[in-house]
Amino acid sequence: MSKRILSWFDRRKRIGTIQLMRKHLELTIGTVEELSKAVKFKTLGDVKLASPSIDRVSNYEREADLLRRRISLEVAQSELPPSERIDLLRLVRVIDHVADWSLEAARILISTPMDRLPSELTDVVGEMVRKVGECVHSVVRCIDKLSEDVEESLKMADQVEHIEEEVDELYQKARNNYPKLGSGEISVGEAILVSQFIDAVESIADWCENSIDQIRVVALGLS
Secondary structure, three states: OOHHHHHHHHHHHHHHHHHHHHHHHHHHHHHHHHHHHHHHHHHOOOHHHHHHHHHHHHHHHHHHHHHHHHHHHHHHHOOOOHHHHHHHHHHHHHHHHHHHHHHHHHHHHOOOOHHHOOHHHHHHHHHHHHHHHHHHHHHHHHHHHHOOOHHHHHHHHHHHHHHHHHHHHHHHHHHOOHHHOOOOOOOHHHHHHHHHHHHHHHHHHHHHHHHHHHHHHHHHHHO
16 A cells, blocks of 8 residues: 555544544533533522533533543554654643633632622623633634644634633733722632632633644644
8 A cells, every 4th residue: 555545544534533622622612601601690690590501511521521531542542653643642631621621610600709799800700701712612613624724724723822812811800800809798718719710711711722732733744
């Protein structure tokens, strides 16, 4: 069998793995979207409606973790060159951190008094969560393009970085509100939870950026 045909088969295997990663990302999107719903409900003081969304974050994260293990097993058992196996394994693990941090944020949100925070802060947090959702969707589009148009995928990677920078700006804006917390409406302990929640949301965007760094590595192998 010619090297050219062998190369074609290798590419098909890599793309098949990328498509599984796409399914993994759909579950990851679910964690972020349900987190966003939970934040809205908690801000309105509706714990009853927030709870199911928080539960769904956990369910999506669990499914994503199971799929990550399946992908990792398939990649490890594949005939791809060791360096490419390592690159793909790193990519799926990095993406999985996005779902992990969504779950961490949801768990902290359970005890975070969003409805008693200053509106200036809840507005910023709401925008942060929305931007994080955009960031995750952009990572998905970046993955999609890997199997179609590597150059376009790299352009999408640049967009993810831009959104992550916007999240960083909102993160700093949110932190500027911290001195106003604990002045009567919420306790010091609750203020700490607010800080931890916002840190977790920011970490989701950070791992989106880490994902596209690894996507660039994989893209070089596909080009």
